[in-house]
Amino acid sequence: MGRHVVCNVKELPDGSSKIVSLENRSIGVFHVKSRFYALKNSCPHQGAPLCVGTVTGMTLPSLPGEYLYGKEGEIVRCPWHGWEFDILTGKSIYDPRKCLVKTYDVAVETEEEVKAVETYTVKVEEEKVVVYI
Template sequence: MKEQVVCKTTDIQPGEMMESFFGKQNVLICRTPDGEFYAFMNQCNHQGAPLDKGMMCGATTEHSKPGEYHYCHKGEILRCPWHGREFDIKNEGRMLANPDKKLPSFKVRVEGVEVIIYK
């Protein structure tokens, strides 16, 4: 099993993300507001946009009516900078509009202050 330290816990505050490398692969490390870490390929599966140039945000619920927005999942949605595709960070990087599609992801564990990703 290949594994690598990609950053320290102090490098990313809750609700933030950062680019890193896993070997030669460009990866995106996300830390959700609850402090959990997640890792994905730093490339949108649509046309290859660098996801670290996008944003971590939330989503509106299905119960929102026109002109009314109910916001949820704050800091748990990754939005592509090019075309706005949205991925659920906590649900394996699944696309909100098509849950059958998801971002390639990595397993993550934290040991002390080290964030380690592995396959």
């Protein structure tokens, strides 16, 4: 997959998401607790647009009679049937070893002040100048 600039960091505030189309793939980009994550926008259950689902947290393992809530803003719930996935890993909540959503690498890059000039290889072949692109 190639490199694609999606937006400026300030255009996607913490806790928000954006759906983009990159190389004919629908991808959800999420800003979670000052980090960025990207998931394929398709639920593995029946192909629903997963990334338009509710972003929430979940109950955590705890002792009997205790109810711990955590991972706020890290879980996306499929809008069709409620399947839940961890935005940070792409793994499903109910079966993290077998059911997952494709994740993509995301980086925050700063734009350099000096723009590189695109150059091409030039050769002389039997008195002809040839440019290779």
